[in-house]
Amino acid sequence: MRILDLLCIVLAVSGAYTLRFGSNDDAALRGQITEFSYVTVSLLLIIAWWSALEYTGSRDTKFIGTGIEEYRRVTATSLWLFGAVAVFSYVFQLQTARGYVAVALPLGVLFLVTSRWVQRKALQKTRKEGLNLHRVLLIGASSSVDHLNSKLEQHIISGYKPVAAVLTDSGAIRGELPALHGLPTVELVLDAIDRSGADTVAISSGAELDPTFLRHLGWALSAREVGMIMAPALTDVSGPRIHMQPVAGLPLIHVTTPKLEGVKAFAKRIFDIAVASCILLVLAIPMAIVALLVRLDSPGPALFFQERVGKRGKPFKMIKFRSMRTDAEAQLINLQDQSEGNGVLFKMKKDPRVTRMGSWIRRFSIDELPQLFNVLNGTMSLVGPRPPLPREVALYDNFAHRRLLVKPGITGLWQVSGRSDLSWDESIRLDLYYVENWSLAQDLLILFRTAKAVFGKDGAY
Template identity: 50%
Template sequence: MAVTTPGVRRRTLDWERSYVARLVVTDFTIICVAVFSSQLLRFGTSAAELRFDDAKGLTNLAIGYTSISILIAAAWMLSLNLFGTRDYKIIGGGSTEYKRITDVTVRLFGTFAIVAFLLKAELGRGYILFAFPCGFLLLLAGRWAWRHWLSRKREDGEYTHQALLIGHREKTRHVAENIQREPGAGLKVVGAITRGGTTEHDLIAGVPVLGDFDDVARLIDDTGVDTLILSGSDDIGPRDLRRLGWDLESRGVDLIVSPGLTDVAGPRIHTRPVAGMPLIHVDYPTFEGRKHVFKRGFDLVASSVLLLVLSPIFLWITIAIRLNSPGSAIFRQERVGLNGRPFKMVKFRSMVTNAEAQLASLLDQSDGNGVLFKLKSDPRVTSVGAFLRRYSLDELPQLFNVLKGQMSLVGPRPPLAAEVDKYDDWAHRRLLVKPGITGLWQVSGRSNLSWEDSVRLDLYYVENWSLMGDIIILYRTAKAVITPNGAY
């Protein structure tokens, strides 16, 4: 590959400009609303002033709060830009965007507080204590709304980066499959480049093999892609990779290197430069310690509050079940919990009382995934039970299991002993944490998932969970309950 003239800046795509412009307008509107509303609430329409008392050289100096509001708004907008909160690499996915907005707001708030203290300025506390928290929460809400809008556009094939994959065929196929599984990530693979470049067979459905390693420059120009993803190959040495980087720089094309790690969350990955090489350090998952104490505390508080708030609903459901069919309103079933310990899981009864006896005659009709038995139209389900299942209301009594410490609000699905008997070695890792009322499996399709996908999602949760991740899953659960999909 020939080295072309360096110094060409990365191409800014039209959709990136459009999206960033939307963020700028939204951020500006939110900040102005927060700051000037705070001024109006605190001081009304009067011409309030900020005075400096006994500060050297500033005695008797006064500045109008309108000028202060303009200064705060300008500093906030400038800081959001300087800290890269609208960087194309972080918009639309991950938590980095939110973290940077949080960092900007805290730093700016702290800076104003310190300056006011040093200058002995009588800065209105109500004004500041409303403007910053209100602006911060509205900024997060605005970014959240735009990210959802962007995700929908990307699922329709818009607002995406057009990418070529290059590397060993098997590694490249693995990367392509994972990218296709997440359309919201904003990468659309238009083709692949592999050693040998056999174009007769697609890499995967929708991703053709376009050529060999020698055709990289030509294929980039022909396809007009803006991103090249390197999945790794023994045929691409350090010197070839450096030259490839120069080639991409001259064309304004991004280079992404996939290390071959999958199902490892960002917080467990740390890049450490050694002798000019970016080495990746991967932390092992932890199954005890402070994080788990916080998780248990969150479970205790949340389950207690939910049981108290939902107690009237519990009563109504109990009455409805008893009126609909004879028998107890509560169904108890043995499940396998943390470290393989059995426990009695409680649910609202959604089937007739002799449902277990009828199971054998229905096994050959299963709509499940080969391991789990599921029927979309199960004759054992009562009319009230069908409603409870559709909106996952039958799961609510499991809050008592959470309170007792047998389950968590969020975790892998609690399995039956018969299912555990069919586990391979890796699937047993699901038992390293407490099972949950909800989890990634439940908010990603539930019964519509294959067995492999349900195991993959549960294992991802086991090794990468976080308290903030749990809160996000609980939010997604609320959405899934309102618009049920795969619940039967």
């Protein structure tokens, strides 16, 4: 990673120098006292940029291959560095060529982020093959250890492979994970590490462990260079919501709930209107052609209006290109027993009500494009929970109703995580995760991932 970072920076700075000065050897940065060649400036910038990435922890193994924190640190470090260059130039009245900086910064960030993305995909591929994994010893109550074990196994690309467990109660865990029972001692944990070859210890919730024991265990693990992780009973909580504050020697974890109101709601609304308007302007003619093809393919209107439930339970008419025969709703009763959905949502991979044109536009989610008009009139958002039918809302429990706190979206976590192949509980969990952890950065990431999901085959029927 260090070598590739250096290569990216050299390419960006060299590209900026070539584009700004060409082959002029006398290009210089002139100040009041001295004169520096831009070649020297470029060398200093390369060294400073590469060192800043190291100093700010962008290569920290805790962030490599997981989440967007790695990309955020790379971008933030680059912006801070060029901000410092601007301040330095101002203080010493150095006439820095703006074209040079304007090319080097975005080019460098683009190269670095792309390089990290490629490395991340390569790392995740090796982890799926069982390589580059931390071997983890789990400690805690059986139910908590079982939950943590299943989550780590499901998300193996994070780099943690449970290899053994020490259970503080007499319960059992699923799978074939070797487990010891009893109140753990430092000697017992170290023996389990020797037997399993673990390089990391994860302590889950539910274990009534003495603070003195945890301190002594931490010392013993540090001496062996074995990592120690505390896994609290928090699920579906994203990183930006968690803040650690030391109080009287206690690491208190603060969990905040983002509220989509005020400036944030205004920013999301402006973003929705701007993006939806641009898409409609670009796709106006193709959408008109699709509407004509729908009309020619089967009798009936080109658009289909269906009642859905929006923000705070308010019903609205969702617009789609018609992909079924006009009597589709009447035929639904006779097809209920053939549903291949998740028990609540009716889905059939080969639904006889779907027209020839409808099958094609569903395949690429083209039938959902008219929902951009729902975005413009404020009943939907570009990104949000899946817009539910009234009969689905009738089955909600108290917790599922929280998904109605925000506007439904044309796309969302459900769209990029399996679509129709998701179970009902998983669909609700993803929607609640979005509501609880909303951010504009997450919306942008979901929109980016939507393109891949649309052109993929999984869950599209």
